[in-house]
Amino acid sequence: MAEPNARLLLEDVSTTYLSDSLRLPVLDKVSLRVGEGEFVSLLGPSGSGKSTLLKIAAGLLKPDAGRIFLNGAEVSGRAAKVGYMPQQDLLFPWKTLLQNGALPLLAAGAGKKEARSRVSELLPVFGLEGFEGYYPRQLSGGMRQRAALLRTVLIESGLMLLDEPFAALDALTREKLQEWLLGILSRFKRSVLFVTHSIDEAIYLSDRVYMISDRPGKIVQELSIELPRPRSRTVVTAPRFMAYKELLMGSLDLH
Ligand SMILES: Nc1ncnc2c1ncn2[C@@H]1O[C@H](COP(=O)(O)OP(=O)(O)O)[C@@H](O)[C@H]1O
Ligand SMILES: [Mg+2]
Numbered sequence: 296m297a298e299p300n301a302r303l304l305l306e307d308v309s310t311t312y313l314s315d316s317l318r319l320p321v322l323d324k325v326s327l328r329v330g331e332g333e334f335v336s337l338l339g340p341s342g343s344g345k346s347t348l349l350k351i352a353a354g355l356l357k358p359d360a361g362r363i364f365l366n367g368a369e370v371s372g373r374a375a376k377v378g379y380m381p382q383q384d385l386l387f388p389w390k391t392l393l394q395n396g397a398l399p400l401l402a403a404g405a406g407k408k409e410a411r412s413r414v415s416e417l418l419p420v421f422g423l424e425g426f427e428g429y430y431p432r433q434l435s436g437g438m439r440q441r442a443a444l445l446r447t448v449l450i451e452s453g454l455m456l457l458d459e460p461f462a463a464l465d466a467l468t469r470e471k472l473q474e475w476l477l478g479i480l481s482r483f484k485r486s487v488l489f490v491t492h493s494i495d496e497a498i499y500l501s502d503r504v505y506m507i508s509d510r511p512g513k514i515v516q517e518l519s520i521e522l523p524r525p526r527s528r529t530v531v532t533a534p535r536f537m538a539y540k541e542l543l544m545g546s547l548d549l550h
Contacts, residue, residue, distance in 0.1 A: 301364065302454045302486040303329040303352060308361030309511075310347060320511040321347050322358065327505050327514065329454065329486050336489045336497035338543065339507035345490045346382050348512070349456050352488060353379040366453065378447040378485070382458040385443040386431040393427040396446050403450075413449065420479070421445045437468040444476070448483055458490045470528065473499055477526060494543045498536060499526065506546050516546040 305327050312319040321344040329335045337345050350356040352363065354370050354377075363370040365377065386395045396414035401407065418424045421441045431439055440460050447455055460476075461469045473496060480487065491497050497504045498520055506516040520539060522530055530536055 300331045301328045302331055302333075302366060303327075303488060304362075304364040305348075305352065306362045306364075308348070308351060308358045308363065310344075310351065310356070310358040310360075312347075322351075323511040323513045324361070325507070325512060325514055326361075327488075327517075329488050331453070332484060332486055333502045334480065334487045334489065334500055336491055336501040336504045337507060338491055338494065338497040338504050339512060340509055340547070341492055342510050343507045344510055344512035345492075345507060346458055348507075349379070349381075349458050349488070349490055353377055353456055355379075376450070377452045378450040378455040380443055380447045380455070380457045380460055382462075382490075385446075386439060388431050390430070391427065392423060392429050392431075392434065392442055395431070395442060396449070399446055399450050414445070417445050417448070420482070422475075435468075436464050437472055440464065440472060441475075444479070448479070448485070453486055455485045455487045457487060459492070460489075461496065462491070462493075469496075474528065476500065477524075481525070494540055494547075495531060498522075498539045498543070499531060504539075504543065506543060516543065518542060 305325055307324045307326055308322055309324050310322045312321055325348060337348065339345055347356065351358050393411060393414055397410035400410035400413060415427065418427060421444065423438060423441060423445070426434065426438065434442065444460065461472050464472065477500065489500060501520050504518045504520060505514050507513065508515045518539060522533070522535060
């Protein structure tokens with residue numbers, strides 16, 4: 296049953312890809328929830344079905360079995376109104392930063408002028424002021440990811456689904472963007488389901504972490520991260536952080 300206060304609830308979601316005559320089981324009875332205002336990570340190895348699960352949560356893919364609830368209402372088939380940031384193909388190379396940013400608003404029926412002014416307002420918050428006329432290839436990796444996040448935040452929905460947004464960045468840029476994301480969220484107050492294969496990233500960012508096994512993905516551990524907020528970078532050396540890390544590493548080995 297749908298729980299009150301759950302932004303997202305998945306119940307026993309299973310799915311299989313069919314290609315040629317091969318059946319590839321990808322998710323095996325996955326259940327998870329994201330509460331109001333909660334930052335939840337889905338952590339697991341490459342190929343475990345994380346992106347598939349996010350597409351299902353975004354309503355882009357229909358699972359073979361299981362139920363999905365958004366804000367307490369069951370989702371059936373059609374694309375849900377959530378802020379979904381896919382793992383790839385984030386920005387159109389032939390559109391400027393401003394045009395890329397305005398796309399979801401235009402798609403939602405906003406006028407060109409309004410869309411552009413709403414994107415412009417957010418540019419300073421995302422550290423992109425002055426770059427509105429740039430094309431994606433003219434931006435650094437970190438800037439491209441911030442632009443894609445800006446676009447996701449523009450979708451006025453309480454839930455953001457982020458698929459490894461920082462995975463392709465160098466370590467320093469990645470750490471900076473993690474801190475920056477926490478700042479952004481304290482301003483925009485969204486619930487987040489965040490996909491990553493980095494244990495450190497999951498612990499640093501999250502209120503709760505689900506660990507998913509190798510394909511077919513099953514939830515093998517759920518861990519509440521009780522580290523105070525706001526979190527500074529130094530938290531990664533705290534004994535409690537280390538203890539969480541050991542726990543999660545252990546469950547990766549076991550399964
Ligand atoms: N559209 C598809 N058709 C067939 N197999 C797919 C498709 N998308 C993903 N897969 C396979 O499903 C498995 C899980 O993929 P994915 O959800 O992308 O995992 P992750 O995001 O955890 O790396 C992988 O083995 C992948 O090759
Ligand atoms: Mg993936």
